[in-house]
Amino acid sequence: MSVSxxxxxxxxxxVGYGGRPVLGPLDFVLWTGEVxxxxxxxxxxxxxxxxxxxxxxxxxxxxxxxFGEPSGRFQDKGRLGYVPQRHSAAGTIPCSVxxxxxxxxxxxxxxLWPATAADRRAVDRAIETVGLAGLERRPVARxxxxxxxxxxxxxxxxxxxxxxxxxxxxxGVDLDGQAALAEAVRALVVGGGTLLIVLHExxxxxxxxxxxxxxxxxxxxxDGPPLxxxxxxxxxxxxxxxEHGGVEPPGLGLTG
Amino acid sequence: xxxxxxxxxxxxxxxxAVGLFxxxxxxxxxxxxxxxxxxxxVALGLLTGRSPVVVAxxxxxxxxxxxxxxxxSGRTSADVALAILFxxxxxxGVVLISKAPGGTAATLNAYLFGAITTTTSGDLVVFGGxxxxxxxxxxxxxxxxxxxSTDEEYATASGLPTRSLNLLMAVxxxxxxxxxxxxVGLLLISALMVVPVxxxxxxxxxxRATFVGAVAIGVAVAVSGVxxxxxxxxxxxxxxxxxxxxxxxxxxxxxxxLPTAKAAGR
Numbered sequence: 001m002s003v004s005x006x007x008x009x010x011x012x013x014x015v016g017y018g019g020r021p022v023l024g025p026l027d028f029v030l031w032t033g034e035v036x037x038x039x040x041x042x043x044x045x046x047x048x049x050x051x052x053x054x055x056x057x058x059x060x061x062x063x064x065x066x067f068g069e070p071s072g073r074f075q076d077k078g079r080l081g082y083v084p085q086r087h088s089a090a091g092t093i094p095c096s097v098x099x100x101x102x103x104x105x106x107x108x109x110x111x112l113w114p115a116t117a118a119d120r121r122a123v124d125r126a127i128e129t130v131g132l133a134g135l136e137r138r139p140v141a142r143x144x145x146x147x148x149x150x151x152x153x154x155x156x157x158x159x160x161x162x163x164x165x166x167x168x169x170x171x172g173v174d175l176d177g178q179a180a181l182a183e184a185v186r187a188l189v190v191g192g193g194t195l196l197i198v199l200h201e202x203x204x205x206x207x208x209x210x211x212x213x214x215x216x217x218x219x220x221x222x223d224g225p226p227l228x229x230x231x232x233x234x235x236x237x238x239x240x241x242x243e244h245g246g247v248e249p250p251g252l253g254l255t256g
Numbered sequence: 257x258x259x260x261x262x263x264x265x266x267x268x269x270x271x272x273a274v275g276l277f278x279x280x281x282x283x284x285x286x287x288x289x290x291x292x293x294x295x296x297x298v299a300l301g302l303l304t305g306r307s308p309v310v311v312a313x314x315x316x317x318x319x320x321x322x323x324x325x326x327x328x329s330g331r332t333s334a335d336v337a338l339a340i341l342f343x344x345x346x347x348x349g350v351v352l353i354s355k356a357p358g359g360t361a362a363t364l365n366a367y368l369f370g371a372i373t374t375t376t377s378g379d380l381v382v383f384g385g386x387x388x389x390x391x392x393x394x395x396x397x398x399x400x401x402x403x404x405s406t407d408e409e410y411a412t413a414s415g416l417p418t419r420s421l422n423l424l425m426a427v428x429x430x431x432x433x434x435x436x437x438x439x440v441g442l443l444l445i446s447a448l449m450v451v452p453v454x455x456x457x458x459x460x461x462x463x464r465a466t467f468v469g470a471v472a473i474g475v476a477v478a479v480s481g482v483x484x485x486x487x488x489x490x491x492x493x494x495x496x497x498x499x500x501x502x503x504x505x506x507x508x509x510x511x512x513x514l515p516t517a518k519a520a521g522r
Contacts, residue, residue: 018330054413077415084410091406093280093453096462103403107414112396139461159414 005068006031007163007194008053012062015045015052021060023048023218030163035195035208037226040215046198047085049215050167053196054082067162078107081161085168085198089148090141097143097151098136101126104155126157130184146177150184157188164188166197170204178204202226260372260439260482260492262380266387267432267439267448268478272456272470273394274432275449277425279457280405286323286426287449290433291442292342293319295349298367298437302356308367309382309434316430319345324426328419370441370493372482379438386435390428401425402463439478440493448474451500458507477503 006029014024023045030036038046051057052064055071064071067079081104089100102115102123109119127133130150135143140151149169156164169185170178182204189195189208202209212230214222222230278286297315301308319341326337353364366374375383394401404411404421412418429449436445456469481496488495 056409056413075415077413080413082410082413084407084413086407091280092282093276093457093463093466094460095402095406099402099463100406103399103406103410104414106399106403106416109399111400137461155410 006065007067008196009065010049010052010062011065013052013059013064014061015048015057015064016060017048017057019058019060021218022057023052023215025061026218026220028213028220028223030194030196032194033192033210035189035210036197036213037202037205037209037211038196038198038213038215039200039202040221042200043217044215045218046215047167048218050082050165050196050198053165054080076107078159079162081156081159081164083149083152083156083164083166083169085171086148086152087172088141088145089143089151090139094139094141096137097127097132097140097154098123100140100151101154101158104158107159122160123158126154129157129187130154131180144177146173146180149173149177149181153181153184163194163196166195168198168200171200182208257373257486259375259377259380260486261479263372263375263383263439264478264482264492264496265475266380266383267436268452268475269471270387270390270432271436271445271448272452272474273391273467274425274428275453276463276467276470277394277401277405278429279450279453280402281408281425283327284450285446287429287433287446288443289323289338289342289345290316290320290429291437291445292349293323293345294430294433294437295367295442296345296352297349297434298442299349299352299356302363303352305357309379309437312437313431313434316434317427320426320430321423324423328422366441367437368441368443369491370437370439370444372439372485372492375438383435383438386431390431390435393424393428397421397424398467439482440496441491444493444497447497447500448478451497451504452477455500455504455507458504458511473500473503 008030010024010026010028012025012027014021016022028049038049040046048057052059059071066074104126105115105119105123108122109115127136130153132147132150132154140148143151153166153169169181173181185195185205186208197205199205206226209226211224212222212226213220214230275287278284294312294316297312298308300315301311304311323338323341350364400416400421403414403416404418408418432449433442433445436448440448452473453466453470455473456466460466460469477500478496481499482492484499485492485495
């Protein structure tokens with residue numbers, strides 16, 4: 001694979017549910033090493049973009065390619081790590097941190113084969129990276145909201161993905177939890193990962209973002225560097241909004 | 257009595273093993289519905305003179321696949337479709353059994369509420385085989401089933417064949433229902449799939465521990481229920497389920513009365 005092959009490519013792609021498109025048709029490309037923030041108001045299609053990428057929502061028009069292959073035929077799902085938006089990571093039945101994180105290792109494991117030492121190490125590393133070392137055997141339900149969110153990040157990392165896709169990782173997490181999460185994400189960026197993060201506002205992740213894609217009503221209205229105006233519109237800083245009073249989220253006129 | 261005990265052990269193992277994933281998916285009543293559908297299978301078997309267990313298994317599996325496809329379609333009318341399936345199953349079974357040779361109210365009762373003492377050695381061979389299959393699949397595919405039942409969307413995103421795994425789970429439930437028919441009866445099957453799991457979940461700190469605990473509790477209540485019903489001259493199904501619920505209640509009460517244990521992070 002040449003350096004110039006995009007990791008993800010949407011070409012005239014529309015994505016939706018039950019045959020009804022909610023997003024697009026639009027074009028979007030993700031390159032290696034980027035940290036892309038997908039922003040926009042509720043209902044703009046941010047989560048749908050992510051779900052279309054991951055094959056969880058239908059591509060009703062156009063094409064989505066993953067690592068150069070059509071998404072419908074793409075088999076190596078371990079190359080994509082997914083951190084979904086979840087109110088709580090715990091299920092009805094108790095499960096330990098390690099068990100939940102280990103379920104993220106499955107795409108890299110042989111079917112019906114016990115976990116190898118390499119598998120175990122990958123799970124350990126994932127737990128360490130998010131700062132939860134020592135809590136492997138704790139039931140997930142007994143963790144704080146922020147810690148549970150970090151377990152979900154670790155789950156995505158256990159598969160050693162090339163691209164990490166996160167859907168509103170900071171939503172509903174208190175400020176301390178957000179700081180810890182931002183630190184975990186920073187460690188990933190520093191480690192050279194490619195990240196696609198759906199965000200309601202840039203918040204504590206702002207310094208890490210290399211590119212912002214703003215959506216409105218299912219279409220891209222801005223796709224470029226995190227300039228101050230964009231930062232002000234989506235940075236989540238109330239004062240900024242007052243200073244840049246004339247800038248509205250949709251129609252920034254900076255498309256391109 | 258010996259055959260009854262063996263049947264009890266087999267059911268005590270299989271029901272919680274499958275029930276664990278059913279409860280995790282928040283489909284705790286699916287076994288109930290499956291039992292209703294199985295009744296028509298039993299009736300067809302009696303009517304046609306074929307083994308009721310085998311025909312019930314075939315009908316239950318078909319019903320399970322239908323239920324899963326309806327659930328998967330995500331249509332809001334799903335609960336109505338399921339209700340029709342379930343009540344059609346009971347009604348069909350009741351009507352057909354009345355027409356079958358040897359189909360009396362007593363026969364109906366035996367299937368609805370269990371008649372463990374009528375278990376034959378031939379039945380045990382079939383039950384043994386089914387239990388072995390259920391256990392092999394729930395243990396062998398535990399990682400995949402855990403992922404799908406815990407977070408189906410994530411499982412799909414990570415490349416697991418979610419639809420096939422859901423269908424497999426439906427077939428496992430159908431199998432367990434038919435397996436448990438003789439011991440607990442079709443009306444109480446869900447209880448044996450759900451209550452030992454709920455009890456173990458009160459005490460365990462991991463999924464694996466819940467699995468082991470649920471199976472241990474399942475076997476314990478099934479065996480003691482059969483023994484108890486023998487001496488107290490009560491129906492085995494009801495006795496087993498009452499013991500299971502009794503144990504669950506004791507565990508819940510004990511946990512709430514031990515605040516220090518709770519605070520210590522159990």
